[in-house]
Amino acid sequence: MADVTESKITDQHRAMIGQKSDPIEVVPRTEDAQRMRDLLDDGDPRWADGTGIAPPYILAMMEPRLPAELSPQVLSSGILTQTEWKFSQPIKLEEPLQAVTQLIDVRDRLGGRYGYSVLVMFQTAYLNSDGEEAAASLRTITQFDRPES
């Protein structure tokens, strides 16, 4: 694999940083919460039947696809390498939230185990009907070029 010593991130890629998607409505569904709780053997009373509260991992069902128009394609392939979930308030079942995704950074990673790669970071804010942030997720995609076979 050839060493890359110069960034492949262009001004055009950098110009995308800070751009936001249109809001997408997502709904934490009761049936998803039940199915996931059962699968994880989760008997936590905080989000048991009848509480109206979703378990925090309901975010796994709600995360919108990363919008192509916000995704700079610096290298040919990419995988999810980091995720962070933050919670500001309990997520209520069946209460629609507006998900807004923003490209927050594009960064080189020179060297390392897999050679040159690029870290692309997105944040999705989940806003309730009062416009307050109920939760947020941060996703880092590591882009790389597949070695020629």
Added chain:
Amino acid sequence: MSQRYFEDIANDDELEPLERLPTEDKAVEFFGRDNPTNPAFGDAEAGRRMGFGGALVPGLLKLSWITNYVGAWAGPEASLRSVRVAFRRPDIAGKPLVLAGRVVDKRQEDGANVVELEVVTLADDQPTVRGNVQVEIPSRP
């Protein structure tokens, strides 16, 4: 499920390890059978075609296990602030995963009792996911 209190927690306290067995069925069921997802999660052959040793375990399933693991340790009056994980290497369905964790910090922040933990998933004793979790834990009444 018992409640843990801030005063009873010390740095380097270890969580009881917990074994989970990820299967192809669990991966598909996690996202719901009607929801399209990565074919490599439910199909060992698709995983092998992508260069892995079998069906992949979804990262979000492992993240959910970690969330649940710390939530159960902290107790029903605790409140999860954040969970951050780095996926270090792929996990293959059918191989057991062990969740382990320890307390790395406890502090008071704006009147809240915050406990921070490092958590890992281990396959064959090798970490596949490393995470940090922050949780608010009540004081002893």
